[in-house]
Amino acid sequence: MPKISDKAIQMPESPIRKLVPFAEGAKERGVNVFHLNIGQPDIKTPEVVMEALSKIDRTVIEYSHSAGYESYRKKLAKYYQGIGLDVNSEDILITTGGSEALMFSMQVCLNPEDEVIIPEPFYANYNGFAKSSGVNVVPVTSKIEDGFALPSMVEFEKLITERTKAIVICNPANPTGYVYSKEELQVLRDLVKKYDLFLFADEVYREFCYEGSPFSVLSLKGIEQNVVMIDSVSKRYSMCGARIGAIVSKNQDLIKNALKFGQARLSPPTLGQIAGEAALDTPQSYFDEVQVEYQKRRDVVVARLNNIEGVICPMPKGAFYAIAQLPVDDAEKFCQWLLEEFSHEGSTVMFAPAAGFYSSPNMGMKEIRIAYVLNEVDLNKAMDCLEVALKEYNK
Amino acid sequence: MPKISDKAIQMPESPIRKLVPFAEGAKERGVNVFHLNIGQPDIKTPEVVMEALSKIDRTVIEYSHSAGYESYRKKLAKYYQGIGLDVNSEDILITTGGSEALMFSMQVCLNPEDEVIIPEPFYANYNGFAKSSGVNVVPVTSKIEDGFALPSMVEFEKLITERTKAIVICNPANPTGYVYSKEELQVLRDLVKKYDLFLFADEVYREFCYEGSPFSVLSLKGIEQNVVMIDSVSKRYSMCGARIGAIVSKNQDLIKNALKFGQARLSPPTLGQIAGEAALDTPQSYFDEVQVEYQKRRDVVVARLNNIEGVICPMPKGAFYAIAQLPVDDAEKFCQWLLEEFSHEGSTVMFAPAAGFYSSPNMGMKEIRIAYVLNEVDLNKAMDCLEVALKEYNK
Numbered sequence A, B: 001m002p003k004i005s006d007k008a009i010q011m012p013e014s015p016i017r018k019l020v021p022f023a024e025g026a027k028e029r030g031v032n033v034f035h036l037n038i039g040q041p042d043i044k045t046p047e048v049v050m051e052a053l054s055k056i057d058r059t060v061i062e063y064s065h066s067a068g069y070e071s072y073r074k075k076l077a078k079y080y081q082g083i084g085l086d087v088n089s090e091d092i093l094i095t096t097g098g099s100e101a102l103m104f105s106m107q108v109c110l111n112p113e114d115e116v117i118i119p120e121p122f123y124a125n126y127n128g129f130a131k132s133s134g135v136n137v138v139p140v141t142s143k144i145e146d147g148f149a150l151p152s153m154v155e156f157e158k159l160i161t162e163r164t165k166a167i168v169i170c171n172p173a174n175p176t177g178y179v180y181s182k183e184e185l186q187v188l189r190d191l192v193k194k195y196d197l198f199l200f201a202d203e204v205y206r207e208f209c210y211e212g213s214p215f216s217v218l219s220l221k222g223i224e225q226n227v228v229m230i231d232s233v234s235k236r237y238s239m240c241g242a243r244i245g246a247i248v249s250k251n252q253d254l255i256k257n258a259l260k261f262g263q264a265r266l267s268p269p270t271l272g273q274i275a276g277e278a279a280l281d282t283p284q285s286y287f288d289e290v291q292v293e294y295q296k297r298r299d300v301v302v303a304r305l306n307n308i309e310g311v312i313c314p315m316p317k318g319a320f321y322a323i324a325q326l327p328v329d330d331a332e333k334f335c336q337w338l339l340e341e342f343s344h345e346g347s348t349v350m351f352a353p354a355a356g357f358y359s360s361p362n363m364g365m366k367e368i369r370i371a372y373v374l375n376e377v378d379l380n381k382a383m384d385c386l387e388v389a390l391k392e393y394n395k
Helices: A006-011 A021-026 A045-056 A070-082 A098-108 A126-131 A155-160 A182-195 A252-264 A269-281 A286-308 A331-340 A376-393 B006-010 B018-028 B046-054 B070-082 B097-111 B123-135 B153-159 B182-195 B252-264 B270-279 B282-309 B330-342 B376-393
Strands: A033-034 A090-097 A115-120 A134-143 A163-172 A196-201 A227-232 A245-249 A321-325 A345-348 A367-371 B032-035 B092-095 B113-120 B137-142 B163-169 B196-204 B228-232 B245-249 B321-325 B349-350 B367-371
Touching: A006 A321, A006 B070, A006 B097, A006 B252, A021 A033, A021 A331, A033 A227, A033 A376, A045 A269, A045 B046, A070 A269, A090 A098, A090 A252, A098 A126, A098 A196, A098 A227, A098 A245, A098 A252, A098 B046, A126 A134, A134 A155, A155 A182, A163 B097, A182 A196, A227 B137, A252 A367, A252 A376, A252 B006, A252 B123, A286 A321, A286 A376, A321 B163, A331 A367, A331 B163, A345 A376, A345 B196, B006 B018, B006 B123, B018 B032, B032 B376, B046 B113, B046 B270, B070 B092, B092 B097, B092 B252, B097 B123, B097 B163, B097 B196, B097 B228, B097 B245, B097 B252, B137 B153, B137 B252, B153 B182, B153 B321, B182 B196, B245 B252, B282 B321, B330 B349, B330 B367, B330 B376, B349 B376
Parallel strands: A033 A345, A115 A134, A115 A163, A163 A196, A196 A227, B032 B349, B113 B137, B113 B163, B163 B196, B196 B228
Antiparallel strands: A090 A245, A227 A245, A321 A367, B092 B245, B228 B245, B321 B367
């Protein structure tokens, strides 16, 4: 039997999905599981999308252009222009989700063994994309006691070597909910300019910002050729399954080369693009309602968490995640125990252990990521479970 | 401005799509272009698929399981069982097109600098997937004068080194239309067994076979752990844009590790899976009609080609491609000239220069790949164009 590759063996399992078998076990025992482990919102996909899908009038589901439908790219450019960003359709490559956008960006910009600096905790799949591309992740730690603010320029500079080629940020951030200020982004601009690095910014949570508007990397002056913005329709329109994202960059050489990777996989999903293009007509009222709903959820969850003895949870300003530190020895063990051994009024709760969002060893061992993607009633029940569980676990 | 990666620079452009700007130029001048360059069939997607899409009754387009919906995998397993293959749902990983299936397979089975042997001419994107994975392609040449039959075991063995980890075949083959016999596949089995290699078989054209049934690698005895079958809904149901494929293997370790790459990209497209699952109810009459139609097209094209002085085109037994050798100095120059300078009764024709399907330098320079994906009337007009063009070009 031939051996599988070292790369496959080293490829990390998803910390968000690795406890799934235990959740399935709980369900088999008749226990209801509140899923706060995964960023799959319960919010409805906009009606304009479902309507467009029910009315597809083509007879052949064909390939699109490898860069995505031109009509979609043009309409998407207008969306960006509408939020004050200087983006034209030729600055956009439509991808199969934000995942592929980041994957292509790493492949196009970094050689194997090159280094990318990422503030941790970070979206765990960045590890997978880096491993897939043979790129080394160098973490710079942001701290729960600072509310996960951007580490200082000095901290970044300590890590820069001749192999450093890029910085990746997520803003608003998964998993911390932190939103970088204009000043923090200017620190990144100075860094990127000084060392001539690429700056990849995952801005897929742009619409989920509870205190003012987020500042896009595309607005940073003087580093237009260094900046790559990663986008996706998944969260904005609650259509994660459409698998449509985009690379947005003023660096035409980068876009042209990314297209070669795009040609190898032929085209992004046609049906998802139909959904994505229709979604651009979503009325503002949809976003307003979603925003109010998530802000309420956030306030409930964070208040409940900080009311539990020994729990620390900084107030997230965006996205729909929070990181909380628990009074336990090992959050992963605790999360598994919640699924295997605990129930309260017939229910339990599933979180993502936060250690998997850190790249440094032994970091975040007492932390969990909470995706507040359920309604207020269920969130309160889930917090009841956590409160009771912590008492029982620590007995 | 930071530099893009060596990998991106080396990443090949698609030979199928690189002449697209010249085709666009022709259209701008008002010239009709018969597209025989790309495997985008004009056949209608089955009605059961379009109906399923018009009746989607979900309110949220959610992620699916990273391995694809269980209901889809179970139904797909039944399809394989129906054609005599021992496949269960746990042997299947649903992917974003056959492209991702092959990409994951290479990543899971080969380390960077490992070698994969592929009979050339081969589907050009195999080069892209290999480059993306840092894997080296070692071509073994099949010859037009042999009708592109499998090279002998001796030819393969000459190329095997300690870095050889896999063989890739496409059966029925893109771009040659060749269908491997049971005896040829047994040669591959012996090779794979002797050197303990992986055997990746791209069988996406299974339903397009004009002389008997194709023999799947999944039927080969004694190498069950070595075999990976790559599948896709794209051609079978004329829905290339759905971007749904599959890895099928009895090697559970391989499937388990491929799932880690699957988790990193979260899920295959949900809408495409709805289409794929519905497509499994396509009535046999659909395939019978398609088969008759393509056989007719093949017969027209190949007869017309071999009637032109100096043109050689072996009879393809499957898929919907043929390779023809033309009486020209350089087929790529000729193909570009067809788009830039030629027209006949207001039309011209676009082919894919075949050199891009070879990995050895200077091979296939006089050859083109023809995708016979248009109706008989248009195919005849396209062949008229070719016939007139060759006379004019060679003046």
